[in-house]
Amino acid sequence: MSTKASLLDLLTTTPLFAVGLTLAAYLLGSGLFKRLKRPSWLPAILIAALLLAGALALIGLPYATYQQGATWLTILLGPATVALGMPLYQQLPRIVELWRPLAICLPIAATLAAFYALAIAWLLGSSDTILASIAAKSVTAPIAIGITEQLGGTVALLMGALLVTGVITIPCVSIAARLLRIDDERLIGFTLGLNGHAIGTVRAFEISPAAGAFASLGMSLTGIFTALLLPLAWRLIGFSS
């Protein structure tokens, strides 16, 4: 037992262990996802995250230690977000074509994305802290963390809300699109990004580059709109902050 613990200590002295674990879980998750014929209710990222969490629990590696090593990967999230400006530019003519409906839809839909969940949680008797933690559920993680801290919520719970929201957005969009008879991938992409932030955007890129670009647009506009208005609305409604 002690040799096992010391071996783990030795391996985790460099971030390479956490990076390797993440790559392995990601590749295995994507492979399983393809093997299962790409189910919309079980996205590759959820399979990979479950594998990774299982592996961490199995070898007894504390999440904080893993997270520290994985910073070597997550640091790339910054330039990767910037990179989304490229598909955004490539689809610019198609976005400009639709700028009016998108501009009208965005404030209403982004407000409702937060409102529905907050109203239901409030009706079910959730505490102010929980409400503050899930309010930014449809916003991309780097922005959502800032909003949640401003509202006085818990960041760990926010990350959970982001995962659930992102994952559930994917089947919700396929159901709603079938229900409303919508097959325009621009609308589907925009809805995926607006409601399901980065997870929805990843899914949209699997559909097509155009869907991905509209998802990037929906994701960034929702993030900006919510960051500017949610803290203000919170104070007006009178939640303690």
Add this chain to the structure above:
Amino acid sequence: MPALSGLLWLISYWLIGEVVIYFTGLPVSSGVIGMLLLCVTLALYGRVPTSIAAAAQPLIALLAMLIMPGVVGVFFIIGELAGQWSAILIALVLGTLLSVITTLWLLKRLIGQQHVH
């Protein structure tokens, strides 16, 4: 090394985003500001330089892997929320379903109107 100079561009735009936030106090992340600035720059330039495409394409393809380490943290806070999970889950799942239906319905109506004009 076109990919390397492309990566330098992406990192530079992210850092510019940080500077913009520092001076304006905007509550937005530097990645999003960098993304919008990159889009504007490419629009002014008129095309995507090979270096930026060489760096951006693989990074976008890896986006899912890059958010994974944060996502995994969720499984380690489940214990702290005993008894509250059902309310939170119902709110998130039902809230998201309603919000997705509203968004798509709204877009369909708005775009349907545009075609008439």
